[in-house]
Amino acid sequence: MNIAVVGATGLVGSLMLKVLAEQNIPYEKLYLIASQRSAGKKISFNNNIYSIITLDEALDKNIDFALFSAGKTVSLEYAPLFVKNGATVIDNSSAWRMDPTVPLVVPEINPEDIKDNRLIANPNCSTIAMIMALFNLHRRYTARRLVISTYQSVTGSGMKGINQLFDERAGKPVSNPAYPHKIDLNILPHGGAFLDYGYTEEEIKLVNETRKILHAPDIQITATVVRVPVTGGHSISLNVEFEDEFDLQDVYSILQKTEGVVIADNPKENLYPTPQMAEGKDEVFVGRIRRDFSRAHCLNLWATADNLRKGAATNAVQILKTII
Ligand code: A2P
Numbered sequence: 001m002n003i004a005v006v007g008a009t010g011l012v013g014s015l016m017l018k019v020l021a022e023q024n025i026p027y028e029k030l031y032l033i034a035s036q037r038s039a040g041k042k043i044s045f046n047n048n049i050y051s052i053i054t055l056d057e058a059l060d061k062n063i064d065f066a067l068f069s070a071g072k073t074v075s076l077e078y079a080p081l082f083v084k085n086g087a088t089v090i091d092n093s094s095a096w097r098m099d100p101t102v103p104l105v106v107p108e109i110n111p112e113d114i115k116d117n118r119l120i121a122n123p124n125c126s127t128i129a130m131i132m133a134l135f136n137l138h139r140r141y142t143a144r145r146l147v148i149s150t151y152q153s154v155t156g157s158g159m160k161g162i163n164q165l166f167d168e169r170a171g172k173p174v175s176n177p178a179y180p181h182k183i184d185l186n187i188l189p190h191g192g193a194f195l196d197y198g199y200t201e202e203e204i205k206l207v208n209e210t211r212k213i214l215h216a217p218d219i220q221i222t223a224t225v226v227r228v229p230v231t232g233g234h235s236i237s238l239n240v241e242f243e244d245e246f247d248l249q250d251v252y253s254i255l256q257k258t259e260g261v262v263i264a265d266n267p268k269e270n271l272y273p274t275p276q277m278a279e280g281k282d283e284v285f286v287g288r289i290r291r292d293f294s295r296a297h298c299l300n301l302w303a304t305a306d307n308l309r310k311g312a313a314t315n316a317v318q319i320l321k322t323i324i
Contacts (some may be wrong), residue, residue: 004063007070008032015313016067033058063087088118090316097121104212107318109135125311126150127209130236132284133303136258141242145220151228151235183229191225232279234307242297273304282314
């Protein structure tokens with residue numbers, strides 16, 4: 001089995017390599033792909049030295065599985081070409097997520113959607129963190145409406161986001177900013193481009209992707225995406241209204257039994273999930289679990305996950321693992 005990682009020099013791509021090793025994914029040949037700028041660059045991985053190749057060079061190789069994380073434009077153009085050449089593509093960009101012929105998969109939730117598809121989309125990082133906390137509660141009590149607010153790490157904007165935060169912090173000029181305003185000592189209610197009706201792309205991803213993964217087109221969802229000057233993970237405040245009345249102890253026990261979720265919830269000890277708690281981990285941490293007393297059947301919770309791991313690289317490798 002030959003594997004390719006597209007975007008292997010990037011934040012998510014390099015973590016995909018690490019997770020492939022951690023999860024002991026077997027391979028014969030490994031191809032590391034990035035832009036023309038990086039062609040020929042040497043990367044050391046698993047006691048081997050790999051030379052970065054370009055997408056066009058990769059089209060001549062025999063690739064069984066390709067993990068794509070080089071942005072939407074690259075995925076739109078090259079994912080179909082890789083599939084045509086015989087590869088199964090797991091795409092971390094937003095390019096194919098809402099295509100009705102492409103499954104959008106969180107392996108704990110809807111692995112059966114993969115069927116015999118050879119192009120599979122990895123959901124948005126905040127969608128994954130939120131839906132991991134939600135899906136088993138939804139199965140038990142049926143979510144009717146979600147109000148989601150995210151507090152997203154700069155690592156979600158790639159190296160550009162990290163560089164802007166730390167250059168600003170060091171008082172250095174920012175050559176290629178990721179955001180239209182200062183991010184250090186600031187927060188920006190802005191994730192992705194603004195759409196005509198006042199929402200941002202990232203907000204609409206949360207709405208559409210959640211409905212698609214849960215096969216629940218009627219869930220009412222509204223979202224606000226906020227960029228905060230942190231690294232380590234995305235945090236999500238979720239208010240969910242269920243069809244049915246719930247029992248809070250049962251909510252705890254459902255979350256305790258959910259694979260990939262860890263409860264961190266002890267107000268007396270000031271225990272709740274933070275980005276620093278989630279950093280470098282594959283699990284989604286859930287806390288501040290409490291009834292919303294303002295409305296019947298409503299629950300509040302707080303979830304945090306490493307957006308580069310479960311929000312991106314880990315979920316993609318888990319999809320690969322599910323297929324093989
Ligand atoms: P490169 O390092 O050569 O620019 P991040 O989001 O962390 O900045 O990473 C983006 C990844 O996508 C990098 O590996 C980057 O490679 C890769 N990439 C960006 N544009 C292209 C492209 N046109 N073709 C192939 N890889 C690309």
